[in-house]
Amino acid sequence: MYLFIEYPRCSTCKKAKKFLNDNNISYIDRNIITDNPTKEELKKFLEISGRDIKTFFNTSGNLYKELHLKDKLINMTLEEKLELLATDGMLVKRPILVGDNFVLIGFKENIWEEVINNG
Numbered sequence: 380m381y382l383f384i385e386y387p388r389c390s391t392c393k394k395a396k397k398f399l400n401d402n403n404i405s406y407i408d409r410n411i412i413t414d415n416p417t418k419e420e421l422k423k424f425l426e427i428s429g430r431d432i433k434t435f436f437n438t439s440g441n442l443y444k445e446l447h448l449k450d451k452l453i454n455m456t457l458e459e460k461l462e463l464l465a466t467d468g469m470l471v472k473r474p475i476l477v478g479d480n481f482v483l484i485g486f487k488e489n490i491w492e493e494v495i496n497n498g
């Protein structure tokens with residue numbers, strides 16, 4: 380079973396959820412606002428994904444822009460970035476799908492389909 384982390388009002392999250400449901404893929408649904416990933420979880424997701432920490436930031440979100448993170452992230456350590464992400468779910472890019480050996484950030488149907496079918 381997968382962990383699906385979403386913001387229910389997000390249109391991309393709705394598309395991802397529809398994809399999971401239409402393909403009878405079992406998942407645990409988690410609201411990123413009421414149950415934001417912890418620093419430890421984010422660190423684990425980062426390690427599993429092999430991606431850069433920047434891909435975990437919702438760079439198009441209002442909070443990201445209000446905090447001027449585009450300029451501030453450059454001077455922050457990895458630990459500081461993880462701590463920041465853990466403070467507010469609106470800073471985290473979504474949806475996130477977590478499997479035993481993968482973490483997908485954002486929704487691209489062809490990529491999700493390939494990873495799920497091969498994972």
